[in-house]
Amino acid sequence: MKIEEYLLDVINGKETGIIAKIILIVLNLLSFLYQGIVNLRKLMYSWGIKKQKSLAAKVISVGNITVGGTGKTPVVQLLAKTLVGKGHKVVILNRGYKANFSDEIGLVSDGNEVLMNAEEAGDEAYMLASSLKGIPVIIGSERSQTGEFACQEFDPDFIILDDAFQHLQVARDYDLVVIDATNPFGNEHLLPRGLLREPLSSLKRAHIFFLTKVDQIGDNKLRDIKKRLIEINPAAMIITTKHNPTYLRKINSNQQNEINLTGEKILAVSGIGNPKAFEETLRGLGAELIDKLRFADHHTYTRKEVLEIYALASEKNVDRIITTEKDAVSIDDDLLEEIELEMISFEVLGIEIGIIDSIYKFDELIDRLEVVR
Structure with missing residues (x-):
């Protein structure tokens, strides 16, 4: 173990x-x-000892209260696409976790072209830049600096702070907190005894809660989660969502294919915060999950590990190996060329956020964002 x-x-x-x-x-x-x-x-x-920096654009923070995979990135994608679709200019600021980049400001994408690779930018920032055409993505640990750079270079209407609920350096107009319904409050202990980044009372700062993966829990548990959130913060809106599988693609191809996994023997490979949810999604698609390999969140795959993945896949006689988009960007291009020669197909499952029964609330959220300030 x-x-x-x-x-x-x-x-x-x-x-x-x-x-x-x-x-x-x-x-x-x-x-x-x-x-x-x-x-x-x-x-x-x-007390004013530390000062919050106000930016010229409207600022939306998307974050979480626990460590691990809550489904924050698909929420950022949905929010950014919706705002752009309504004619707004949007820039995303990401910390650039595990980025091989030492400068204070890194331009991952200028909206027209992706300028950094996954190793330089970090997996999440690179994935955002690759999937959101027309939206600049900037990395840097000091969001006040990257925020000022964004305002000067792109004059955005909205700046989305990715993973910034605990990042108090920049003043925000709206705080969105993403909560994984399958493990909403960790074990209710703070790090490192538990998974909480800060006490649950901090949820009073939130303006809205996005409950993700709601389709993977029962009605009673969902009711309990909502009740708990309302007790902490009765003013915050609650939007329920699920992770919708949208396509399969071969890991070395951008061609998106329809999903047909019924009866297929699958090896699931993931290096994400909540691998169980990914594996349950595969089962929900009718796949027979023969085995699974779990790596640490934000894992970068080595040649040895890819060989071990294929050795296990051959031993278990699976039909396909399936991973996530986040993992796919963490596999070097040279390794992708070697994978192309293998007999067992290595594929990527695409996921997007689907709003379950709260679409009117999401529309109301967008309306609020447009008039805030």
Whole structure:
């Protein structure tokens, strides 16, 4: 068992024994320290010791309260496409997690051309730039700097701060929080004892909640989640969504094909925050999930790992290997050429956000965004 999996089992109570208990004691102490740092940082902003930077454009933050895959990127894509479709100029600011880039500001896309590769930009920023034509994507850890650059270079109507609920440096007009319905509040402990980035009371700052993967839970659990959110923040709008599989493509091709996985024997490969949801999506499409390989979130694949993937696929006699778009951008082009020569098809499942029963709320959200300020 990998160390990450073992620690997750410890914090979720699946591992017991003296070693697990000692680890939990240490994690609780670290979590207490982490909460102190979080609270002090908020106080510094409320006392005016730290100043928020206001930008010339309307600013929308899309973030989450937990670590791991909540489905934030598809929400950013939906929001950006909708605003552009209504005639607005949009720029996306992303931190550039795991980007091989040392400057303060990185222009991943100018809206016309993708200017950086996945290794330089980081997987999420590159995926956004590749999928959102006409929308500039900028990376940098200091959103105040990248935000000013965006305003000067592109004069946008809207700036979307990707993964910025905890990034208080830039003032925002609207805070959207994405919550994974399959694991909405982690185990209700702060990092590293749990999965919470900050206390649940911080959700009072949110203007709207996007509940994702709602189709993978029951009505009773959905009702409980909504009740909890309303108790914390009764003023925030709640929009329920699901991840809609939209296409399959071979990993070395951009041609999008219809999805037909009924009865197909599949090896699922993913390096994302919530691999279970991806695997459940494949099962929901009628696939027979023979085996799975899970890597750490934002994983960059090596040649050795690709060979191991194919060795397992051959051993299990699967029909296809399927991964995510986020994983696909983390496989080097040279490896893609080698994959093309293999007999077992290595494919990518495309996903987009589908609003379940709250489309009128989403329309209302867009109307609010257009008139805010």
